[in-house]
Amino acid sequence: MAIHSPPAPGNGYFSYSCGYGGVHRAPDTPEHTCRIDGNTVETLVWNAVVELLKNPKLISQAWGCDEAANIEQGEKERLENRLRSLDRQQERLLDLYQDEQIEKPSYLVRKQRLDEEQKNIQTRLLQIEQEAKSEQIKQELIEDFQQYCQRIQENLANPSPDLQQEVIRLLIDHVVVGKNEIVIKHIVPTDDDCRLKPQRLCVETGS
Structure with a gap:
Protein backbone atom coordinates (compact mmCIF):
# COMPACT_ATOMS: atom_id res chain seq x y z
CA MET A 1 0.00 0.00 0.00
CA CYS A 34 10.74 3.81 -1.79
CA ARG A 35 9.29 6.87 -3.47
CA ILE A 36 7.99 7.47 -6.99
CA ASP A 37 6.79 10.57 -8.78
CA GLY A 38 3.00 10.64 -8.68
CA ASN A 39 2.56 12.25 -12.09
CA THR A 40 4.72 9.55 -13.68
CA VAL A 41 2.95 6.56 -12.19
CA GLU A 42 -0.55 7.96 -12.65
CA THR A 43 0.14 8.77 -16.29
CA LEU A 44 1.41 5.24 -16.95
CA VAL A 45 -1.55 3.67 -15.18
CA TRP A 46 -4.09 5.83 -16.98
CA ASN A 47 -2.50 5.12 -20.38
CA ALA A 48 -2.75 1.39 -19.69
CA VAL A 49 -6.40 1.77 -18.70
CA VAL A 50 -7.17 3.79 -21.84
CA GLU A 51 -5.61 1.04 -23.96
CA LEU A 52 -7.91 -1.47 -22.31
CA LEU A 53 -10.94 0.76 -22.79
CA LYS A 54 -10.15 1.11 -26.49
CA ASN A 55 -9.96 -2.67 -26.87
CA PRO A 56 -12.33 -4.25 -24.31
CA LYS A 57 -11.79 -7.71 -25.81
CA LEU A 58 -8.46 -7.69 -23.98
CA ILE A 59 -10.28 -8.15 -20.70
CA SER A 60 -12.09 -11.28 -21.91
CA GLN A 61 -8.74 -12.67 -23.07
CA ALA A 62 -7.24 -11.88 -19.67
CA TRP A 63 -10.08 -13.71 -17.92
CA GLY A 64 -9.84 -16.69 -20.32
CA CYS A 65 -13.61 -17.00 -20.56
CA ASP A 66 -13.92 -18.75 -23.93
CA GLU A 67 -11.13 -21.23 -23.26
CA ALA A 68 -12.47 -22.15 -19.81
CA ALA A 69 -15.99 -22.63 -21.19
CA ASN A 70 -14.77 -24.99 -23.92
CA ILE A 71 -12.74 -27.07 -21.46
CA GLU A 72 -15.66 -27.40 -19.06
CA GLN A 73 -18.10 -28.36 -21.81
CA GLY A 74 -15.79 -31.15 -23.01
CA GLU A 75 -15.32 -32.48 -19.48
CA LYS A 76 -19.05 -32.29 -18.78
CA GLU A 77 -19.89 -34.41 -21.82
CA ARG A 78 -17.22 -36.97 -20.93
CA LEU A 79 -18.43 -37.29 -17.34
CA GLU A 80 -22.07 -37.57 -18.35
CA ASN A 81 -21.18 -40.38 -20.75
CA ARG A 82 -19.25 -42.12 -17.99
CA LEU A 83 -22.18 -41.73 -15.61
CA ARG A 84 -24.51 -43.43 -18.09
CA SER A 85 -21.99 -46.23 -18.48
CA LEU A 86 -21.87 -46.70 -14.70
CA ASP A 87 -25.67 -46.86 -14.55
CA ARG A 88 -25.59 -49.71 -17.07
CA GLN A 89 -22.90 -51.47 -15.07
CA GLN A 90 -25.03 -51.17 -11.94
CA GLU A 91 -27.95 -52.79 -13.76
CA ARG A 92 -25.81 -55.66 -15.09
CA LEU A 93 -24.26 -56.20 -11.68
CA LEU A 94 -27.69 -56.39 -10.07
CA ASP A 95 -28.83 -58.88 -12.72
CA LEU A 96 -25.82 -61.09 -12.01
CA TYR A 97 -26.56 -61.03 -8.30
CA GLN A 98 -30.25 -61.76 -8.75
CA ASP A 99 -29.41 -64.65 -11.07
CA GLU A 100 -27.05 -65.94 -8.38
CA GLN A 101 -24.04 -65.75 -10.68
CA ILE A 102 -22.02 -63.85 -8.09
CA GLU A 103 -21.89 -64.10 -4.32
CA LYS A 104 -23.19 -61.33 -2.10
CA PRO A 105 -19.74 -60.25 -0.77
CA SER A 106 -18.44 -59.83 -4.33
CA TYR A 107 -21.60 -57.99 -5.33
CA LEU A 108 -21.27 -55.53 -2.43
CA VAL A 109 -17.59 -54.80 -3.12
CA ARG A 110 -18.22 -54.11 -6.80
CA LYS A 111 -21.34 -52.08 -6.07
CA GLN A 112 -19.48 -49.92 -3.56
CA ARG A 113 -16.78 -49.20 -6.13
CA LEU A 114 -19.39 -48.15 -8.69
CA ASP A 115 -21.27 -46.06 -6.11
CA GLU A 116 -18.11 -44.18 -5.15
CA GLU A 117 -17.24 -43.37 -8.74
CA GLN A 118 -20.79 -42.20 -9.43
CA LYS A 119 -20.72 -39.97 -6.37
CA ASN A 120 -17.39 -38.41 -7.40
CA ILE A 121 -18.68 -37.72 -10.91
CA GLN A 122 -21.89 -36.17 -9.62
CA THR A 123 -19.85 -33.91 -7.32
CA ARG A 124 -17.65 -32.80 -10.20
CA LEU A 125 -20.68 -32.18 -12.45
CA LEU A 126 -22.12 -29.92 -9.76
CA GLN A 127 -18.83 -28.00 -9.64
CA ILE A 128 -18.87 -27.60 -13.42
CA GLU A 129 -22.42 -26.29 -13.26
CA GLN A 130 -21.39 -23.70 -10.67
CA GLU A 131 -18.34 -22.73 -12.71
CA ALA A 132 -20.53 -22.38 -15.82
CA LYS A 133 -22.75 -19.94 -13.95
CA SER A 134 -19.67 -17.95 -12.97
CA GLU A 135 -18.52 -17.88 -16.61
CA GLN A 136 -21.96 -16.67 -17.67
CA ILE A 137 -21.65 -13.80 -15.19
CA LYS A 138 -18.26 -12.94 -16.68
CA GLN A 139 -19.68 -12.93 -20.20
CA GLU A 140 -22.52 -10.64 -19.15
CA LEU A 141 -20.06 -8.32 -17.45
CA ILE A 142 -17.89 -8.22 -20.56
CA GLU A 143 -20.89 -7.26 -22.70
CA ASP A 144 -21.81 -4.49 -20.26
CA PHE A 145 -18.18 -3.40 -20.13
CA GLN A 146 -18.00 -3.16 -23.93
CA GLN A 147 -21.09 -0.94 -23.95
CA TYR A 148 -19.55 1.16 -21.18
CA CYS A 149 -16.37 1.57 -23.22
CA GLN A 150 -18.35 2.80 -26.21
CA ARG A 151 -20.12 5.40 -24.07
CA ILE A 152 -16.95 6.98 -22.72
CA GLN A 153 -14.70 6.84 -25.81
CA GLU A 154 -15.09 10.54 -26.58
CA ASN A 155 -14.13 11.44 -22.99
CA LEU A 156 -10.86 9.50 -22.88
CA ALA A 157 -8.75 12.17 -24.59
CA ASN A 158 -9.64 14.78 -21.99
CA PRO A 159 -11.17 12.94 -19.01
CA SER A 160 -12.45 14.65 -15.91
CA PRO A 161 -10.83 13.70 -12.58
CA ASP A 162 -14.10 12.06 -11.50
CA LEU A 163 -14.19 9.90 -14.63
CA GLN A 164 -10.58 8.85 -14.16
CA GLN A 165 -11.17 7.87 -10.55
CA GLU A 166 -14.32 5.91 -11.35
CA VAL A 167 -12.76 4.04 -14.25
CA ILE A 168 -9.64 3.14 -12.28
CA ARG A 169 -11.75 2.02 -9.32
CA LEU A 170 -13.82 -0.21 -11.58
CA LEU A 171 -10.95 -1.82 -13.48
CA ILE A 172 -7.90 -1.93 -11.23
CA ASP A 173 -7.45 -4.01 -8.12
CA HIS A 174 -3.98 -2.74 -7.25
CA VAL A 175 -0.73 -1.49 -8.76
CA VAL A 176 2.67 -2.92 -7.87
CA VAL A 177 5.67 -0.67 -8.45
CA GLY A 178 8.90 -2.58 -8.92
CA LYS A 179 12.44 -1.47 -9.56
CA ASN A 180 12.08 -1.34 -13.34
CA GLU A 181 8.40 -1.98 -13.94
CA ILE A 182 4.85 -1.17 -12.92
CA VAL A 183 2.44 -4.13 -12.77
CA ILE A 184 -1.27 -3.37 -12.99
CA LYS A 185 -3.59 -6.01 -11.54
CA HIS A 186 -7.05 -5.90 -13.12
CA ILE A 187 -10.29 -6.84 -11.42
CA VAL A 188 -11.39 -10.45 -11.94
CA PRO A 189 -15.14 -10.92 -11.39
CA THR A 190 -16.62 -13.43 -8.95
CA ASP A 191 -20.20 -14.44 -8.20
CA ASP A 192 -20.52 -12.53 -4.95
CA ASP A 193 -18.08 -9.62 -5.09
CA CYS A 194 -17.30 -7.70 -8.25
CA ARG A 195 -16.84 -4.01 -8.90
CA LEU A 196 -17.75 -4.54 -12.55
CA LYS A 197 -21.37 -5.40 -11.92
CA PRO A 198 -23.65 -3.86 -14.58
CA GLN A 199 -25.39 -1.54 -12.14
CA ARG A 200 -22.02 -0.03 -11.22
CA LEU A 201 -21.14 0.93 -14.81
CA CYS A 202 -22.98 4.23 -14.63
CA VAL A 203 -20.39 6.99 -14.82
CA GLU A 204 -21.78 10.19 -16.30
CA THR A 205 -19.78 10.91 -19.45
CA GLY A 206 -21.55 13.95 -20.82
CA SER A 207 -19.89 17.33 -20.82
Whole structure:
Protein backbone atom coordinates (compact mmCIF):
# COMPACT_ATOMS: atom_id res chain seq x y z
CA MET A 1 0.00 0.00 0.00
CA ALA A 2 1.28 3.45 -0.89
CA ILE A 3 1.16 6.76 0.95
CA HIS A 4 0.14 9.72 -1.18
CA SER A 5 2.11 12.91 -0.61
CA PRO A 6 0.19 16.08 -1.56
CA PRO A 7 1.56 18.46 -4.19
CA ALA A 8 4.20 20.84 -2.94
CA PRO A 9 3.12 24.50 -3.03
CA GLY A 10 3.82 26.12 -6.36
CA ASN A 11 5.11 23.15 -8.38
CA GLY A 12 2.27 20.62 -8.39
CA TYR A 13 4.67 17.81 -7.52
CA PHE A 14 3.41 14.84 -5.52
CA SER A 15 4.65 11.33 -4.93
CA TYR A 16 3.77 7.89 -3.66
CA SER A 17 5.88 6.17 -1.05
CA CYS A 18 5.78 2.69 0.43
CA GLY A 19 4.16 2.57 3.85
CA TYR A 20 5.53 -0.87 4.66
CA GLY A 21 9.27 -0.31 4.56
CA GLY A 22 9.71 0.54 8.23
CA VAL A 23 8.08 -0.75 11.39
CA HIS A 24 5.04 -2.05 9.45
CA ARG A 25 7.03 -4.18 7.00
CA ALA A 26 6.57 -7.95 6.75
CA PRO A 27 9.00 -10.12 8.77
CA ASP A 28 10.79 -11.33 5.62
CA THR A 29 11.02 -7.86 4.03
CA PRO A 30 14.17 -5.80 4.54
CA GLU A 31 13.83 -2.22 5.70
CA HIS A 32 13.58 0.15 2.76
CA THR A 33 12.47 3.59 1.59
CA CYS A 34 10.74 3.81 -1.79
CA ARG A 35 9.29 6.87 -3.47
CA ILE A 36 7.99 7.47 -6.99
CA ASP A 37 6.79 10.57 -8.78
CA GLY A 38 3.00 10.64 -8.68
CA ASN A 39 2.56 12.25 -12.09
CA THR A 40 4.72 9.55 -13.68
CA VAL A 41 2.95 6.56 -12.19
CA GLU A 42 -0.55 7.96 -12.65
CA THR A 43 0.14 8.77 -16.29
CA LEU A 44 1.41 5.24 -16.95
CA VAL A 45 -1.55 3.67 -15.18
CA TRP A 46 -4.09 5.83 -16.98
CA ASN A 47 -2.50 5.12 -20.38
CA ALA A 48 -2.75 1.39 -19.69
CA VAL A 49 -6.40 1.77 -18.70
CA VAL A 50 -7.17 3.79 -21.84
CA GLU A 51 -5.61 1.04 -23.96
CA LEU A 52 -7.91 -1.47 -22.31
CA LEU A 53 -10.94 0.76 -22.79
CA LYS A 54 -10.15 1.11 -26.49
CA ASN A 55 -9.96 -2.67 -26.87
CA PRO A 56 -12.33 -4.25 -24.31
CA LYS A 57 -11.79 -7.71 -25.81
CA LEU A 58 -8.46 -7.69 -23.98
CA ILE A 59 -10.28 -8.15 -20.70
CA SER A 60 -12.09 -11.28 -21.91
CA GLN A 61 -8.74 -12.67 -23.07
CA ALA A 62 -7.24 -11.88 -19.67
CA TRP A 63 -10.08 -13.71 -17.92
CA GLY A 64 -9.84 -16.69 -20.32
CA CYS A 65 -13.61 -17.00 -20.56
CA ASP A 66 -13.92 -18.75 -23.93
CA GLU A 67 -11.13 -21.23 -23.26
CA ALA A 68 -12.47 -22.15 -19.81
CA ALA A 69 -15.99 -22.63 -21.19
CA ASN A 70 -14.77 -24.99 -23.92
CA ILE A 71 -12.74 -27.07 -21.46
CA GLU A 72 -15.66 -27.40 -19.06
CA GLN A 73 -18.10 -28.36 -21.81
CA GLY A 74 -15.79 -31.15 -23.01
CA GLU A 75 -15.32 -32.48 -19.48
CA LYS A 76 -19.05 -32.29 -18.78
CA GLU A 77 -19.89 -34.41 -21.82
CA ARG A 78 -17.22 -36.97 -20.93
CA LEU A 79 -18.43 -37.29 -17.34
CA GLU A 80 -22.07 -37.57 -18.35
CA ASN A 81 -21.18 -40.38 -20.75
CA ARG A 82 -19.25 -42.12 -17.99
CA LEU A 83 -22.18 -41.73 -15.61
CA ARG A 84 -24.51 -43.43 -18.09
CA SER A 85 -21.99 -46.23 -18.48
CA LEU A 86 -21.87 -46.70 -14.70
CA ASP A 87 -25.67 -46.86 -14.55
CA ARG A 88 -25.59 -49.71 -17.07
CA GLN A 89 -22.90 -51.47 -15.07
CA GLN A 90 -25.03 -51.17 -11.94
CA GLU A 91 -27.95 -52.79 -13.76
CA ARG A 92 -25.81 -55.66 -15.09
CA LEU A 93 -24.26 -56.20 -11.68
CA LEU A 94 -27.69 -56.39 -10.07
CA ASP A 95 -28.83 -58.88 -12.72
CA LEU A 96 -25.82 -61.09 -12.01
CA TYR A 97 -26.56 -61.03 -8.30
CA GLN A 98 -30.25 -61.76 -8.75
CA ASP A 99 -29.41 -64.65 -11.07
CA GLU A 100 -27.05 -65.94 -8.38
CA GLN A 101 -24.04 -65.75 -10.68
CA ILE A 102 -22.02 -63.85 -8.09
CA GLU A 103 -21.89 -64.10 -4.32
CA LYS A 104 -23.19 -61.33 -2.10
CA PRO A 105 -19.74 -60.25 -0.77
CA SER A 106 -18.44 -59.83 -4.33
CA TYR A 107 -21.60 -57.99 -5.33
CA LEU A 108 -21.27 -55.53 -2.43
CA VAL A 109 -17.59 -54.80 -3.12
CA ARG A 110 -18.22 -54.11 -6.80
CA LYS A 111 -21.34 -52.08 -6.07
CA GLN A 112 -19.48 -49.92 -3.56
CA ARG A 113 -16.78 -49.20 -6.13
CA LEU A 114 -19.39 -48.15 -8.69
CA ASP A 115 -21.27 -46.06 -6.11
CA GLU A 116 -18.11 -44.18 -5.15
CA GLU A 117 -17.24 -43.37 -8.74
CA GLN A 118 -20.79 -42.20 -9.43
CA LYS A 119 -20.72 -39.97 -6.37
CA ASN A 120 -17.39 -38.41 -7.40
CA ILE A 121 -18.68 -37.72 -10.91
CA GLN A 122 -21.89 -36.17 -9.62
CA THR A 123 -19.85 -33.91 -7.32
CA ARG A 124 -17.65 -32.80 -10.20
CA LEU A 125 -20.68 -32.18 -12.45
CA LEU A 126 -22.12 -29.92 -9.76
CA GLN A 127 -18.83 -28.00 -9.64
CA ILE A 128 -18.87 -27.60 -13.42
CA GLU A 129 -22.42 -26.29 -13.26
CA GLN A 130 -21.39 -23.70 -10.67
CA GLU A 131 -18.34 -22.73 -12.71
CA ALA A 132 -20.53 -22.38 -15.82
CA LYS A 133 -22.75 -19.94 -13.95
CA SER A 134 -19.67 -17.95 -12.97
CA GLU A 135 -18.52 -17.88 -16.61
CA GLN A 136 -21.96 -16.67 -17.67
CA ILE A 137 -21.65 -13.80 -15.19
CA LYS A 138 -18.26 -12.94 -16.68
CA GLN A 139 -19.68 -12.93 -20.20
CA GLU A 140 -22.52 -10.64 -19.15
CA LEU A 141 -20.06 -8.32 -17.45
CA ILE A 142 -17.89 -8.22 -20.56
CA GLU A 143 -20.89 -7.26 -22.70
CA ASP A 144 -21.81 -4.49 -20.26
CA PHE A 145 -18.18 -3.40 -20.13
CA GLN A 146 -18.00 -3.16 -23.93
CA GLN A 147 -21.09 -0.94 -23.95
CA TYR A 148 -19.55 1.16 -21.18
CA CYS A 149 -16.37 1.57 -23.22
CA GLN A 150 -18.35 2.80 -26.21
CA ARG A 151 -20.12 5.40 -24.07
CA ILE A 152 -16.95 6.98 -22.72
CA GLN A 153 -14.70 6.84 -25.81
CA GLU A 154 -15.09 10.54 -26.58
CA ASN A 155 -14.13 11.44 -22.99
CA LEU A 156 -10.86 9.50 -22.88
CA ALA A 157 -8.75 12.17 -24.59
CA ASN A 158 -9.64 14.78 -21.99
CA PRO A 159 -11.17 12.94 -19.01
CA SER A 160 -12.45 14.65 -15.91
CA PRO A 161 -10.83 13.70 -12.58
CA ASP A 162 -14.10 12.06 -11.50
CA LEU A 163 -14.19 9.90 -14.63
CA GLN A 164 -10.58 8.85 -14.16
CA GLN A 165 -11.17 7.87 -10.55
CA GLU A 166 -14.32 5.91 -11.35
CA VAL A 167 -12.76 4.04 -14.25
CA ILE A 168 -9.64 3.14 -12.28
CA ARG A 169 -11.75 2.02 -9.32
CA LEU A 170 -13.82 -0.21 -11.58
CA LEU A 171 -10.95 -1.82 -13.48
CA ILE A 172 -7.90 -1.93 -11.23
CA ASP A 173 -7.45 -4.01 -8.12
CA HIS A 174 -3.98 -2.74 -7.25
CA VAL A 175 -0.73 -1.49 -8.76
CA VAL A 176 2.67 -2.92 -7.87
CA VAL A 177 5.67 -0.67 -8.45
CA GLY A 178 8.90 -2.58 -8.92
CA LYS A 179 12.44 -1.47 -9.56
CA ASN A 180 12.08 -1.34 -13.34
CA GLU A 181 8.40 -1.98 -13.94
CA ILE A 182 4.85 -1.17 -12.92
CA VAL A 183 2.44 -4.13 -12.77
CA ILE A 184 -1.27 -3.37 -12.99
CA LYS A 185 -3.59 -6.01 -11.54
CA HIS A 186 -7.05 -5.90 -13.12
CA ILE A 187 -10.29 -6.84 -11.42
CA VAL A 188 -11.39 -10.45 -11.94
CA PRO A 189 -15.14 -10.92 -11.39
CA THR A 190 -16.62 -13.43 -8.95
CA ASP A 191 -20.20 -14.44 -8.20
CA ASP A 192 -20.52 -12.53 -4.95
CA ASP A 193 -18.08 -9.62 -5.09
CA CYS A 194 -17.30 -7.70 -8.25
CA ARG A 195 -16.84 -4.01 -8.90
CA LEU A 196 -17.75 -4.54 -12.55
CA LYS A 197 -21.37 -5.40 -11.92
CA PRO A 198 -23.65 -3.86 -14.58
CA GLN A 199 -25.39 -1.54 -12.14
CA ARG A 200 -22.02 -0.03 -11.22
CA LEU A 201 -21.14 0.93 -14.81
CA CYS A 202 -22.98 4.23 -14.63
CA VAL A 203 -20.39 6.99 -14.82
CA GLU A 204 -21.78 10.19 -16.30
CA THR A 205 -19.78 10.91 -19.45
CA GLY A 206 -21.55 13.95 -20.82
CA SER A 207 -19.89 17.33 -20.82
